[in-house]
Amino acid sequence: MxxxxxxxxxxxxxxxxxxxxxxxxxxxxxxxxxxxxxxxxxxxxxxxxxxxxxxxxxxxxxxxxxxxxxxxxASSAEITAIREELEQKTNAITALEERVKDTEKVKVKYGPGLHFESADGNFTAGIDGRVQVDSQYNITNDVLPATGNSTPNELNSGANLRRARLGVEGTVYKDWFYKFEYDFSRGNGSVTSGITDAFLRWTYPGSPFSIKVGSFKEPFSLEEATSNRFLTFIERNMIVNTFVDNPNTYKTGIGANWAEERYQVGLAFQTEPVGSWSSAATSVNPNGNNSRNNGSGDTSWEVIGRISFLPWKESDSKFLHIGGSGGHTVVNSQFQGDGDFNNGGMSFAAFPGANVDRTNVLNTSNLTRGVKGAPGSRIIDNYNRFGAEMALVYGPFSLQGEYIQTDVHGTGYSGESLFGYYGYASYFLTGESRSYRKETGAWGRIKPQRNFDMKGGWGAWEIAAGYDYINLNDGNVRGGKADTIKFGLNWYPYPNIRLMSNYIHVLDINTAGVADHRSAGFNNANLDIFETRVQFDF
Incomplete structure (x- = not known):
């Protein structure tokens, strides 16, 4: 042409x-x-x-x-040249199309956390995390004076990094879900102690049934099933901390779950955690259990489960939640060849909602003690836990309460019952309602009706008041008992930022006759505590 x-x-x-x-x-x-x-x-x-x-x-x-x-x-040389030029252009177009396809293979989005997804949806990955900075000021700190070479019994004021977690979660071929989370504030330097969730879960296609294997939370208690990001008060109530959280609720095992719109069931068979909750705890008990590396004892294990349902539901902001939990835990108590106690056992301890100074105001001490077979020796072989839970949401108003009982069995014990309960009410001044997650039968993220801004947006404001009681005295178990009242004010300027403040007044502490000297020093103590938290999660 x-x-x-x-x-x-x-x-x-x-x-x-x-x-x-x-x-x-x-x-x-x-x-x-x-x-x-x-x-x-x-x-x-x-x-x-x-x-x-x-x-x-x-x-x-x-x-x-x-x-x-x-x-x-045209000559053959010209035809050959045209063909070569056409082939080069075709190859260039093909390469360009491949580059366009490559850019479409992975989709990236934020909300909350950074999420990646393949074009076919078979692979996803999300990076998330949280930071909680707490402070504690002890307004009233009247305790018994220290005796002998003991340090003072008082609580200390200060601030700390309560949690600093980073995790990744996602799906593989849609039906397989994985999660790994690490808390840099746990374990007092023990690397494995920072691992919380580390599991793989498979969901039967098109059904509410799933199975998971790895390290995950025990299916027990409404407040424990709720992420610490979404708690109403800064710390969980005493019975949940004492019987579930403090002994390390993250344990290794296999679990199954069935989650429908109105109910969920979770069952698990679990053994000891990957690491310790603190430098003193390496197993299902907080006393240090060296069952691995020839600790001369079997690994502790448990069978545990939880069920919850909504018998009444008018809408997502008007419903009644009821649930129950139960578990049987076999404790590993290890002895030397001459019968002397080596390690393991179990103890239960409590603190009155403090978060910076978590001194055990109540403490049963180790329930395994003495020489095996000798008169007066005691060995905890197992314990059973039972829990009942209730929550009501009616628009911006909500109620929540739980009862948990732990029965101790073994040599020198005849089913001693340690128990407690709590109840509280909350109200959103700005009209929001508590968010409910059907997958876990627990609370979810609060989203303000209007985020905070300089044009009249206030975020979400919540007030709360509650009562908390625990009794660690029964039969041969003497750990003390206590009850408190507490008040909370929470501000949610945005869904991922929360500022909290709590005031806790101890009504009574009775530690008369407990074996632990520190706990005995808090008998009849007069304590008033003010706490704050600044939280950000993504």
Whole structure:
């Protein structure tokens, strides 16, 4: 086409210098320079004969080429060059299409956390985390004076990093869910103690049934099932901390779950955790259990489960929640060859909602003590836990309460019952309602009706008040008992930021007759505590 245009232009130029009775003009093109010539020569190929005709309307000479059939055919070299050029362009287009497809293979989004997803949806990954900065000021700190070489019994004021977690979770081929989370504030330097969740879960396609294997929370208690990001008060109530959380609720095992719109059931068979809750705890008990590395004892294990349902539900902001939990735990108490107690056992301890100074105000001490088989020795073989829970949500108003009982069995014990309960009410001044997650039968994230801004947005404001009681005295178990009242004020400027403040007043502490000297020093103590938390999660 380019050659014909050049020939046409050249013909017009020639047309000005020839007579009107000229019949035809022979044209040639140089195969290298592509120049048009009127005479043949070396390297020139004949284009054909062109006839000059008169345009009657404009009197502009026009040149009409001979029919294409008369044009000389292209050489094989030219055809090969055209084919090579066409192949190069095709390859370039194919490469560009592949690059476009590559950019579409992974989708990235935020909300909350950074999420990645393959184009076919078979693979996902999300990075999330949380930071909780707490402070504690002890307004009233009247305790018994220390005796002998004991340190003072008082609680200390200060601030600390309560939690600093980073995790990744996602799916593999849609039906497989994985999660790994690490808490940099746990374990007092023990690397494995920082592991919380580390499991793989498979969901039967199209059903509410799932199975998971790894390290995960015990299915026990409404407040324990609720993430610490979404608790109403800064710390969990005493019975949940004492019987579930403090002995390390993250244990290794296998679990099954069935979650419908109105109810969920969770069962698990679990053994000892990956690491310790603190430097003193390496197993299901907080006394240090060296069952691994020839600790001369079997690993502790438990069977545990929880069920919850909504017997009444008018809407997502008006419903009644009821549930129950139960578990049987076998405790590993280890002895030396001569019968002396080596390690293991179990103890239960409590603190009155403090978070910076978590001194055990109540403490049963180790329930395994003495020489095996000797008179007066005691060995905890197992304990059973039972729990009942209730929650009501009616718009911005909510109620929540739980009862937990732990029965101790073994040598020197006859089913001593340690128990406690709590109850509290909360109200959102800005009209929000508590969020409920059907997958876990627990509370979820609060989303303000209007985020905080300088144009009248206040975020969400919540007030709360509650009562908390625990009794660790029964039979041969003497750990003390206590009850408190507490008040909370929470501000949610955005869904992922929360500021909390709690005031706790201890009504009574009775530690008379407990074996632990520190706990005994808090008998009849007068304590008032003010706490704050700044929390950010993504």
């Amino acid at each position: 380019k050659l014909i245009k050049q020939a046409f232009t050249f013909s017009l130029a020639l047309g000005a210098g020839v007579t009107s009775n000229a019949i035809a003009l022979e044209l040639y093109v140089d195969t290298k320079t592509k120049q048009i010539y009127a005479e043949p020569g070396p390297g020139r190929t004949r284009l054909g004969s062109f006839e000059r005709v008169e345009d009657k309307q404009t009197s502009i000479p026009a040149v009409v080429p001979e029919p294409a059939a008369q044009a000389a055919p």
